[in-house]
Amino acid sequence: MQAEVRKRQRNKAQTSTNPSQPGSRHPVPSLERPQFHFQLWFFLTVQNWILDFGRPIVMIILPLEWFPLNKPSAGDYFHMAYNVITPFILLKLTERSPRALPRSAVFLCVVTFVMGASIHLVADSINHRLLLSGYQLHLSVRENPIIKDLKPATLIDSFELLYFYDEQLGHLMWYIPFFIILFLYFTGCFAQTWSDQKLPLSGWLLLVPSALYYWYLVTEGQIFELFLLTFVAMVATVIHQRSKGLSPGPITLCTSGRATDSVPHRSVSVESTGLFLWNLQVCFCGI
DSSP states (O other), rough: HHHHHHHHHHHHHHHHHOOSTTOOOOOBBBBBOOOOOOHHHHHHHHHIIIITTHHHHHHHOOGGGSOOOTTHHHHHHHHHHEEEEEEEEHHHHHTTSSSOOOOHHHHHHHHHHHHHHHHHHHHHHHHHHHHHTTOOOSOOOTTTTHHHSSTHHHHHHHEEEEHHHHHHHHHHHHHHHHHHHHHHHHHOOEEEETOOOOOOOOHHHHHHHHHHHHHHHHHTTTTTHHHHHHHHHHHHHHHHHHTTOEEOBOOOOOOOOOOOOTTTTTTTTOHHHHHHHHHHHHHHHHH
């Protein structure tokens, strides 16, 4: 009887520790290669160009009579759509990170991103109406003809607060969490290099329009310091990961972080050279 009990215990221990057995705690590495999730990066790039870059263009093209000054403009609707679609795509992007990212940090960044973009939406909408009323961008708030003679004078302080929300606080709360999310995703995309794995053609095709957009974002938002800091942090991450034998590879955005083929379980199966190259290219464009 005791011999049978010991035999069962040995069989149970072998089943729980042998990765080749069904029900093992360590699943068998999948032979399936991770695939590049073209649709996510494509949607992110397209909506950036249409909803952000195209926002001031659509306000110029469409007649003002269609959008009274006491109602949201076409650009406002574009901005609203951007404030909903972009955080959704960022959340889907973090879900596909090969390593589990700190959920609290991701959610906090997304909430801050939405709040900052919403602040910018309201402030920028009012500033657009001021432009139609004769506001001059090359002058400070107090030097503008339509504002400097306002009575009481405390109203000028309110317009300066509006400018602060639009060009400073709104931009910082919008862009800082955006770059933090991309950086968090980047830090989880390192693995031992496969010699036969390359960035797919679809990734290279998206690299150019994406780099051009972020060059516009850095220039228009006046956030070159923030971008440069992100780029330096990414370079430092690459150096640190290479010292551990890991390196960034093609962005594959696999739906799972399982090890594949002969890659050790401790390493990450999804790599992201494309994201690193994207930052490198935009940095040179910005300079």
